[in-house]
Amino acid sequence: MKIRGLLLLATTLLATGAGAQEADYRVATVITSDVLDAAMAAAPADAVSDEPVRHVESAEGRLGIGVVHRPALEAGGPVRGIQHHQQSEVYRVMAGAGVLVTSRALSSPEALEEDGYAVTHLTGPSSVGIIDQPDQVRRIATGDVVIIPAGLAHGFSEISSPITYMVVRVDPQRLVALK
Numbered sequence: 716m717k718i719r720g721l722l723l724l725a726t727t728l729l730a731t732g733a734g735a736q737e738a739d740y741r742v743a744t745v746i747t748s749d750v751l752d753a754a755m756a757a758a759p760a761d762a763v764s765d766e767p768v769r770h771v772e773s774a775e776g777r778l779g780i781g782v783v784h785r786p787a788l789e790a791g792g793p794v795r796g797i798q799h800h801q802q803s804e805v806y807r808v809m810a811g812a813g814v815l816v817t818s819r820a821l822s823s824p825e826a827l828e829e830d831g832y833a834v835t836h837l838t839g840p841s842s843v844g845i846i847d848q849p850d851q852v853r854r855i856a857t858g859d860v861v862i863i864p865a866g867l868a869h870g871f872s873e874i875s876s877p878i879t880y881m882v883v884r885v886d887p888q889r890l891v892a893l894k
Contacts, residue, residue: 740773746780755809755879758784765837765882770894776887779894781837783882788813788874796821796846796870802839803885804863811878812856818846818868839890846870 746769758764763785770779783806794816821844827834834840846868855861855878863869871878884891 740771744769744771751782751809751881754782755784758782758879760877761786765833767836767894770884770886770891772889772893776885777889777891777893779837779882779884779886779891781882781884782809782879784877784879785811785813785871785874786877788871790814790873794846794849794870794872796844796868797838798824798842798844798868799838799863799865800840800842801865801886801888801890802841803865805883805885806855806859806861806863806880807883808855808857808859808861808878808880810857811874811876812854813874813876813878814872815851815853815855815861816846816849816870816872817851817853817863818849819866820848821845821868822847834890836892836894838884839886839888844868 750768754766754768758766763783765781765783767779767781770777796816796818798821821842824842824844827838827841827843829840852872861880
C-alpha cells in the first residue's frame with residue numbers, strides 16, 4: 716500500500732505541473748503493487764537486474780518507474796558506482812538491506828555507451844567507476860526511501876540481504892525512451 720501511495724503521489728506531482736507547452740500531461744498513471752511485485756519476482760536471484768516498468772510524459776520531462784534487484788555482496792571490495800549526469804532517482808526499498816555509498820566523484824570514470832540500452836532505456840547519460848572517497852555511507856533496508864540527485868555517484872559497499880527497490884527516475888530532458 717505504501718508503494719502504491721508513493722507512485723500515485725510522484726505521478727500526480729509531476730503530471731500536474733503547470734505550463735505544459737505542447738500537450739496536457741495531467742493524466743494520472745497507476746502502477747499496481749501486483750505489477751511491482753511481479754517485476755520483483757521475475758528478477759534473477761543471483762544477478763543485477765534493472766527492469767523498466769513504465770515511463771510517461773509530464774510537463775517537466777519524463778518520469779520512469781522501474782524495479783532494480785541486486786544480489787548479496789560481501790563487504791571489503793572496491794565500491795563500484797554509477798553517476799547519472801542528468802537524471803535524478805528516488806528509491807523505495809521493497810526487500811533486503813545493504814550499505815549505500817555516495818560521492819560527488821568517481822575515480823577513473825568511464826562513460827556508458829550513449830546508444831546502449833542502459834542510457835537509452837534506463838538512466839540517460841551516465842558514467843561508472845570506483846567510489847574511493849565517499850561523502851556518505853548509509854545502511855538502507857526494506858521500507859526506506861532514498862533520493863539520489865543527478866550527478867551524485869552511488870553504489871553499494873555491502874548487500875547483506877539481496878536488495879530490491881522500486882526506482883522513480885526523473886528525466887527532464889526526455890533522453891530515455893517511453894515504455
